[in-house]
Amino acid sequence: MESMQQYPRKRSYMMVRALMYALLGIWTVLVIYPLLWSILGSFKTNQQFLLNAPWSLPEWPFEWANFTTVWNNYHLGTYFMNSLIVTVVSTVLALLLSSTTSYIIARFPFRGSMALYNLYLSSMMIPLILGLIPLFFLLSNLHLDNSLLGLILVYTVTNLPFGVFVLVGFFRSMPKELDEAASIDGSSHYGVFFRIMLPLAKPGLISVGMMNVLNIWNEYIIGTVLVNDPEKYTIPVGIAIMQAEMQYRTEWGPLFAGLLLSIIPVLILYMIFQKQITSGMMAGAIK
Secondary structure (H helix, E strand, O other), rough: OOHHHHHHHHHHHHHHHHHHHHHHHHHHHHHHHHHHHHHHOOOHHHHHHOOOOOOOOOOOOOOOHHEEEEEEEEOOHHHHHHHHHHHHHHHHHHHHHHHHHHHHHHHOOOOOOOHHHHHHHHHHOOOOHHHHHHHHHHHHHHHOOOHHHHHHHHHHHOHHHHHHHHHHHHHHHHOOHHHHHHHHHHOHHHHHHHHHHHHOOOHHHHHHHHHHHHHHHOHHHHHHHHHHHHHHHHHHHHHHHHHHHHHHHHHHHHHHHHHHHHHHHHHHHHHHHHHHHHHHHHHHHHH
């Protein structure tokens, strides 16, 4: 009797599991589809695009000149370096500021610390597009518009709330005995923070850092509004300009090559830190 009751449960469990696998398979195809199409298109000539089917394999020899064309003739190298500088500097600054702020709020509560924490959280609910106009005039008055420094400051500030939200949970979960033991050994507050707290919060720092990298590297609206000098364009803005030019010149191979080059750095970083990102998000959610 008991085995008969377990059979429907086991059957329903298997059906739910099969449905989940099917949904994951569909999602995987949707994610891989544009990436695979970009890879195939980046090695084709314009003639192959026009005469063959869109999903046809590139003919041998591959058109490696697409990469050099988009890098040199369409200034993708300049856009790439601008994005690299802005992303690295903004991510480092955002991690430094969010970690120090989170450490103070979590380990040294003061009157108004929760109000400050809630202010950071509430800022995550405001769409950034609503503040683009005042932000533009603010940077213009400070003579920081149309510059990489202005982009760095904006990206740093806009990524602070998420870092504070994640890292406060990490620092609160750490036992206070660590601070006391380090103070007894003669370590200063800076020593406790940099030598003990930051290494322990490494999973959270990696997770926040990767999210910042993704947000900054792929950001388009702010870069379009605050920068109008082609020498200061970032990757998303530059590719949008390239797409507008290439569609009239029917240079689809270099366009796909540029798209592929723009996503390779993020893919490499994610593959390197995949385990740390997953463990950091899981730990942050539990804590």
